[in-house]
Amino acid sequence: MKELVFLLLVVTEVTSRTRSSWCERGCDCRGDLKFTICSRALFTQLPGRVAPGTELLDLSDNNISVIPERSFSKTRKLRVLLLQNNNISVVEDGGFSQLEFLQKLDLSWNQISTLTEGFSIGLASLRELLLTHNRLTSLDSLSFVHLDSLQRLNLTSNAIYTIQVRSFSSMSSLRQLHLNGNRLASLRNGIFSMLRSLELLNLAGNHISEMEMFVFKPLVSMTLLNLANNHLSTLSFKTFQSIHTYSTHILLEGNPWNCDCDLQRLFRKLRSIQRLFLDDYYNLTCEEPAVLQDYRLMDVDTELCIAETVTVLVITITVVITVLAAMLMGERKRKKKKRGSTGRSRGSIQMSLTTEAHTSPSLCPFSPSSFARTLGCR
Structure with a gap:
């Protein structure tokens, strides 16, 4: 019985030492190590030791400022990466390039002001990207060029x-x-x-x-x-x-x-x-x-x-x-002017004939009496 207890203590100690080598100090590795929780661990840089089989890595609420190139080369099975509430201002080209299975990336509440083409390299399987509460001012045609599955x-x-x-x-x-x-x-x-x-x-x-x-x-x-x-x-x-x-x-x-x-x-x-x-x-x-x-x-x-x-x-x-009244008045004036012109023409003809009769008395003796009176003959 004592030998069995001793054996269990040895196995527990070995397991404990093995687990401590898998988890960075300040992190909590749960279950079969598919979840690694390093939230509020006061990290200023990414942890150096994360179990290779980790699928969810929570690094939120730390003081990380830079994501270097090829940062996650030892954790390629990651599906969820949480980096919200840090001080990240720089993501180097290819920083996430090894995460071919990553489906969710949370970079909210950081200081990111630009997204280069290299930002999205390797994220072909990413389905959800959160960049809320950062300092982005513009987006161009290269900002999300590799995010085909987003x-x-x-x-x-x-x-x-x-x-x-x-x-x-x-x-x-x-x-x-x-x-x-x-x-x-x-x-x-x-x-x-x-x-x-x-x-x-x-x-x-x-x-x-x-x-x-x-x-x-x-x-x-x-x-x-x-x-x-x-x-x-x-x-x-x-x-x-x-x-x-x-x-x-x-x-x-x-x-x-x-x-x-x-x-x-x-x-x-x-x-x-x-x-x-x-x-x-x-x-x-x-x-x-x-x-x-x-x-x-x-x-x-x-x-x-x-x-x-x-x-x-x-x-x-x-x-x-107003337009109709103006047209009507114009028409009346035109007709009145036309009548006046006709009257003056008739008067001119009559005066012309009378004058001619006085200046041509030879016409009178040969004219009928009525026509003679018309011409002004006596």
């Missing part, structure tokens, strides 16, 4: 103000794109090209005041478009008419709408399109004109446009009457 991209709360054409062109599988809480002022044609699988596009909380006519046309699978809390005062009907999905829900609340009749007619036409659903139409409020500020758009619809229609009708009728 389905969810979250760029919320950065400082992105420009997106180059075809920045997302490699993401034919992307289903969700979150760009809310950035500094976009306009949306240009081509920035969403190739996103034929995109279902959710979140653009809320930007500075968007204008959108080109066909910017949403490539999004043939979009079911939710969130444009709430931007700087839109009006819309172009053709911008939304170009959306050809079977059913798209659109959010527009929190924009400074200019509630004129053109906007009323626009929303009336948009609401008549059966494939588009303006989910928050009844919450839209006016910013301009000043007399309608904070009024709900639906409350000023009928009164505003009826008044404008009546005004336009009165002006139109007045103009028509």
